[in-house]
Amino acid sequence: MSAADLLAKWNACGYYRLVGMTVVHADAASSELRITIRDEHLQAYGSAHGGIVAGLVDAAMGLAVLGGIAAEEGCATIQMTTNFTAPATPGPLTAIGRTLHPGRRIVVASAEARGADGRLVAVGQGTFQRFPLGASA
Amino acid sequence: MSAADLLAKWNACGYYRLVGMTVVHADAASSELRITIRDEHLQAYGSAHGGIVAGLVDAAMGLAVLGGIAAEEGCATIQMTTNFTAPATPGPLTAIGRTLHPGRRIVVASAEARGADGRLVAVGQGTFQRFPLGASA
Amino acid sequence: MSAADLLAKWNACGYYRLVGMTVVHADAASSELRITIRDEHLQAYGSAHGGIVAGLVDAAMGLAVLGGIAAEEGCATIQMTTNFTAPATPGPLTAIGRTLHPGRRIVVASAEARGADGRLVAVGQGTFQRFPLGASA
Amino acid sequence: MSAADLLAKWNACGYYRLVGMTVVHADAASSELRITIRDEHLQAYGSAHGGIVAGLVDAAMGLAVLGGIAAEEGCATIQMTTNFTAPATPGPLTAIGRTLHPGRRIVVASAEARGADGRLVAVGQGTFQRFPLGASA
Numbered sequence: 001m002s003a004a005d006l007l008a009k010w011n012a013c014g015y016y017r018l019v020g021m022t023v024v025h026a027d028a029a030s031s032e033l034r035i036t037i038r039d040e041h042l043q044a045y046g047s048a049h050g051g052i053v054a055g056l057v058d059a060a061m062g063l064a065v066l067g068g069i070a071a072e073e074g075c076a077t078i079q080m081t082t083n084f085t086a087p088a089t090p091g092p093l094t095a096i097g098r099t100l101h102p103g104r105r106i107v108v109a110s111a112e113a114r115g116a117d118g119r120l121v122a123v124g125q126g127t128f129q130r131f132p133l134g135a136s137a
Numbered sequence: 138m139s140a141a142d143l144l145a146k147w148n149a150c151g152y153y154r155l156v157g158m159t160v161v162h163a164d165a166a167s168s169e170l171r172i173t174i175r176d177e178h179l180q181a182y183g184s185a186h187g188g189i190v191a192g193l194v195d196a197a198m199g200l201a202v203l204g205g206i207a208a209e210e211g212c213a214t215i216q217m218t219t220n221f222t223a224p225a226t227p228g229p230l231t232a233i234g235r236t237l238h239p240g241r242r243i244v245v246a247s248a249e250a251r252g253a254d255g256r257l258v259a260v261g262q263g264t265f266q267r268f269p270l271g272a273s274a
Numbered sequence: 275m276s277a278a279d280l281l282a283k284w285n286a287c288g289y290y291r292l293v294g295m296t297v298v299h300a301d302a303a304s305s306e307l308r309i310t311i312r313d314e315h316l317q318a319y320g321s322a323h324g325g326i327v328a329g330l331v332d333a334a335m336g337l338a339v340l341g342g343i344a345a346e347e348g349c350a351t352i353q354m355t356t357n358f359t360a361p362a363t364p365g366p367l368t369a370i371g372r373t374l375h376p377g378r379r380i381v382v383a384s385a386e387a388r389g390a391d392g393r394l395v396a397v398g399q400g401t402f403q404r405f406p407l408g409a410s411a
Numbered sequence: 412m413s414a415a416d417l418l419a420k421w422n423a424c425g426y427y428r429l430v431g432m433t434v435v436h437a438d439a440a441s442s443e444l445r446i447t448i449r450d451e452h453l454q455a456y457g458s459a460h461g462g463i464v465a466g467l468v469d470a471a472m473g474l475a476v477l478g479g480i481a482a483e484e485g486c487a488t489i490q491m492t493t494n495f496t497a498p499a500t501p502g503p504l505t506a507i508g509r510t511l512h513p514g515r516r517i518v519v520a521s522a523e524a525r526g527a528d529g530r531l532v533a534v535g536q537g538t539f540q541r542f543p544l545g546a547s548a
Contacts, residue, residue: 009181010180010181012181013179013180013181013186014175014176014177014178014179014180015177015178015179015180015185015186015188015189016186017177018155018156018177018178019155019188038151039151040151040152040154040155041151041152041155042150042151042152043147043150043151043152044146044147044149044150045211045213048152049150049152049153049192049195049196050191050192050195050196050199050214050217051152051156051188051189051191051192051193051195051196052152052188052192054187054188054191054192054195054217054219055186055187055188055189055191055192056188058186058187058188058191059186059187059188062187074182076182076221076224077187077221078220078221078352078353078380078401079218079219079220079221079352079353079401080187080191080218080219081216081217081218081355081492081536082191082216082217083215083216083511083512083519083536083538084213084214084215084216085511085512085514085519087213100494100496100523100531100534101494101496101531101534103496106352106403108494108496108534110521110534110536112511120511120512123511123512123519123521123536124536125492125494125521125534125535125536127352127353127401127494129380215489215490215517215538216489216490216538218355218399218492220374220375220382220399220401222374222375222377222382223375237357237359237386237394237397238357238359238394238397240359243489243540245357245359245397247384247397247399249374257374257375260374260375260382260384260399261399262355262357262384262397262398262399264357264489264490264538266517283455284454284455286455287453287454287455287460288449288450288451288452288453288454289451289452289453289454289459289460289462289463290460291451292429292430292451292452293429293462312425313425314425314426314428314429315425315426315429316424316425316426317421317424317425317426318420318421318423318424319485319487322426323424323425323426323427323466323469323470324465324466324469324470324473324488324491325426325430325462325463325465325466325467325469325470326426326462326466328461328462328465328466328469328491328493329460329461329462329463329465329466330462332460332461332462332465333460333461333462336461348456350456350495350498351461351495352494352495353492353493353494353495354461354465354492354493355490355491355492356465356490356491357489357490358487358488358489358490361487
């Protein structure tokens with residue numbers, strides 16, 4: 001699968017379309033994902049629900065992992081940790097994912113999400129399992 | 138705020154309605170939340186995106202925390218960890234949240250999410266900060 | 275390896291002897307480990323360093339995992355999260371570990387550490403990888 | 412407290428002396444800690460116990476936090492996550508800590524631990540609470 005095909009595949013999936021999240025690029029060095037926080041993403045206090053922010057962080061890490069492994073492989077999030085450092089208020093939110101440890105079976109990645117003003121909104125660290133795409137998906 | 142008002146407030150927020158998540162109950166002992174996984178929640182491999190599962194786990198922990206503090210207080214997720222133990226395939230998914238440590242400022246909670254067959258789909262542990270509702274929301 | 279041999283093997287290792295930590299039992303249901311916090315475990319503020327508490331929590335989870343898999347297998351901590359809920363002051367500290375998800379390759383466990391008065395000192399959640407003992411150790 | 416006093420205070424505490432861990436520097440930009448893995452740090456499989464590695468990662472994050480706040484303040488680890496990416500075999504192990512989010516009450520930090528050959532052994536992310544030193548220690 002080419003890099004363009006990878007992006008197209010993910011941008012077309014149900015979750016990305018439901019929440020309006022887009023992967024902008026993904027390669028062996030990093031990934032970049034974007035979402036614009038709107039009313040439909042908010043919890044009862046007026047900022048984006050943790051699920052939206054954690055989903056963006058998860059996706060940024062996962063796409064960074066996918067950008068660094070073979071096209072015939074997929075990856076599954078085994079575990080992820082997210083620190084929420086500021087409320088994700090309505091407006092653009094961008095996440096950059098990076099692979100920290102490209103293991104043969106387990107890959108460790110991190111991601112940062114920032115608002116339009118550059119303020120850090122969340123930072124995550126995650127554990128991903130590689131699998132052959134033919135077998136599991 | 139009564140327990141019924143708490144549930145109504147959260148069930149009416151944008152995120153819960155966007156993803157179709159419902160809080161069934163929340164008190165000092167535990168919380169219960171439900172979602173039915175559908176196509177719109179899926180990632181590219183055919184199971185629910187991590188954001189949906191993490192959002193459910195976050196909400197179950199947060200509502201358990203809210204069920205155990207004063208009605209004039211809110212809580213914010215500072216940090217959460219989720220282990221994904223099985224794919225969340227289409228169908229019902231239920232999460233039970235519990236408070237592990239009811240601190241005066243920091244509360245620690247956990248949650249488990251299970252499919253209709255009882256299979257464990259995810260387990261989380263999180264760190265929540267209490268705040269007076271008048272001040273921040 | 276019998277359960278008694280498993281305990282003897284771990285209680286004899288360098289780290290357990292250095293810090294004075296003991297595994298009391300470990301089976302498929304749970305594990306129990308003990309340490310008595312002394313001056314040599316303290317950080318600069320007078321309670322046990324995070325490394326001592328995290329090490330106890332890691333060990334309680336790891337022994338619970340080992341208690342539930344074949345004697346010819348080992349396990350390695352891939353990732354662990356610890357919430358520190360109260361200072362671990364000098365005196366006895368006991369941790370109970372439990373397996374949450376006994377996967378074929380990845381096992382998820384949790385542990386709680388409590389002081390002599392029953393107060394919760396720490397709670398952890400961890401991700402463990404199983405491996406055949408002959409191959410890796 | 413001067414930076415030199417801060418280092419001296421921590422290097423003199425019981426835990427650092429028990430395990431042979433040293434803080435080399437700590438300022439607002441980063442911290443550096445060192446330990447030489449020896450037999451007394453090992454678990455039953457021949458590499459350093461998770462408690463030693465997690466303790467080093469915790470300390471690197473904590474000293475980075477302390478290097479960036481006022482001398483009259485302390486910090487406590489509320490929560491930490493560690494990914495173990497390679498066995499910590501006997502020999503030098505160095506950790507670099509960095510502050511990711513210098514909040515007024517809650518600070519988020521990360522740390523990486525590497526062996527003498529530069530191999531990544533562990534990476535952590537942690538949540539720290541600031542407190543006035545006169546009040547709590």
